[in-house]
Amino acid sequence: MKNRNVILGIDGIPFELMRSLSDKGVMPNFKELKNSYYFKEMKSSIPHISSVSWSSIITGTNPGEHGIFGFSELIPGTYSLSYPNFNALKSKAFWHQESEKRHIIINVPATYPAKILNGIHIAGFVALDLEKAVYPKTCIPSLKKLEYVIDIDSSLAHKQSKDILFDELMRVLEIRKKTYQFFWNKLNWNNFMVVITSSDRFGHFLWNTYANTDNKLHSRALQFFQKIDDFIGDIKDKLKENDNFIILSDHGMEETKQNMNLNTYLEQEGFLKLSDKHKNYNRIAKGTKAFVLDPGRVYLNKKGRYPNGSISNLEEKDIIEELKKIFYDLKYQNQRVIRTIHEKNDIYSGVNIDKAPDLVVLENSGFCPKGGIGKNVIFEQDNLSGMHNDSAFLFINKEINLELPKVQDVVGLLGGN
Ligand SMILES: [Zn+2]
Incomplete structure (x- = not known):
């Protein structure tokens, strides 16, 4: 049996949070994994934002190669802003580097619009139109049945009740899990990648509910991470013996002052x-x-x-x-x-x-x-509770020699399958 690769991304979750919540027993599945295998802090991209970091993770290159330096740039010769998307990425994502292999790619940020590949691709944020976010289009009816959404309804972040926002984060996380489960057995794939992005939204809007243990919603923050841990456990149970399992984030999060x-x-x-x-x-x-x-x-x-x-x-x-x-x-x-x-x-x-x-x-x-x-x-100040930092994390279920892992090292860890 040749090695397959399974990559679970958890957007915006810092190394220290994964370490402490698993040690405290909030994330028992991850605790077992991290205690048995490789788990280290990983430096995010510079700057430490999602589009830059994920572009490095999926291509194995730095921004000087892949050409994505931020969510915005100026149109050459002008001062007008443009917003580079997947078409602006100058290096190949790993699923385009190895087209003889089969790939299922779900919700990776900065991969919109979806392009032809040997497999299935559902792009993550910023993705304006589900029709253009999905390849092949024959998957769209199934996604509609799953009530698939690309992102949470962020307008709920400005409502008085933060409980409603927690409900929304849990709802979207559940949809993401059902979607990965639905596609798991759809193809005989070599690489399966799915990214949780509710975690980044949690960080920006609700970081204080985690960081401040006296916050009246602290238990809901812990529930949210239990649910992420359930997701990890669900994948773990599905793995075959020789599968590589990578769990990582693109950047960390901390309180905004x-x-x-x-x-x-x-x-x-x-x-x-x-x-x-x-x-x-x-x-x-x-x-x-x-x-x-x-x-x-x-x-x-x-x-x-x-x-x-x-x-x-x-x-x-x-x-x-x-x-x-x-x-x-x-x-x-x-x-x-x-x-x-x-x-x-x-x-x-x-x-x-x-x-x-x-x-x-x-x-x-x-x-x-x-x-x-x-x-x-x-x-x-604004009403956001959390901001990014450069402390991402990297887990892989094998022994590797990487003292200070960087986001562009991840592609090199994929098993030759
Ligand atoms: Zn991010």
Whole structure:
């Protein structure tokens, strides 16, 4: 019997949560697995957001190769935003690298629209239209019967009752489980991948119910993780003896203290000039040295690259040093809020590095970096409870030699089946 690969993704769940909830007995199935096999913290992508990280996980490459640096980018030669999807991915997902093998791929973020493959693909968020999210289309009637949804109804997050939101997270998690069960025996597959994304929504909207053990909904947070553990147990029971079983997340999560409007800071420091004409990033005016796209991607306003660009190659180095200085100086109540600033050549390599941000600013714990244009204040709060961090996790049911696993290492772990 040749090895098959089963990959369960749990979006946005940090290493420490998996470790502590399994040790405490909330996740007994995962406890048994992690105590018997390989379980380590895995560094997320830079920046640590879903579309970038999952693109690295499924291709085995860094953003300089696969070309996805964020949920948004600017259309070349303009200041207009676009939202790259699966068509913008420049490296092949593993299911396109090995087309002689059969694959079932369910709910992987940033894989919309679904493309032809040897198997079945149901794309995850951001996926606007179920019809375009599914290959082959003959699967759609079955999905409708399963009452399949791509994401939770996020409008419920703004309702007073958080119980309703928990109900929705549980409902969507159950649909995901029924869907994987439905497809499990549909094909004689080599690779089966399914991603739980309710977990990321839980993190953003309800992190406090987990982090604060006194929260009156804490028991519901634990129920939610028990249900994820049931999902893990359900897969575990279905595995054949030689199957590889990988469980992983794309990034971690932690409590949000403040959001940081970095473009407002750049404006205050004289690096960003905005006109009152136009909207959004099209407000960027002559005299701008740099601007930020979500979450902390800093772009120099280069001559020849942008309509109002003025920075020459000769000036680049000095401006990068000036930017580093002002970002490291940024403080909230006397506390520095920027932990590290990376230059693109230090973190990215590959044929798409020219699309990379010149700098990536990484935050200290709790300070969520934001792009966006025209905000009045640098620091502000919103009603989100959790924000991403770079502490993802990796589990595999065999002995491997990876001291500090990275997201782009995962494809290399797939068994040669
Ligand atoms: Zn994510």
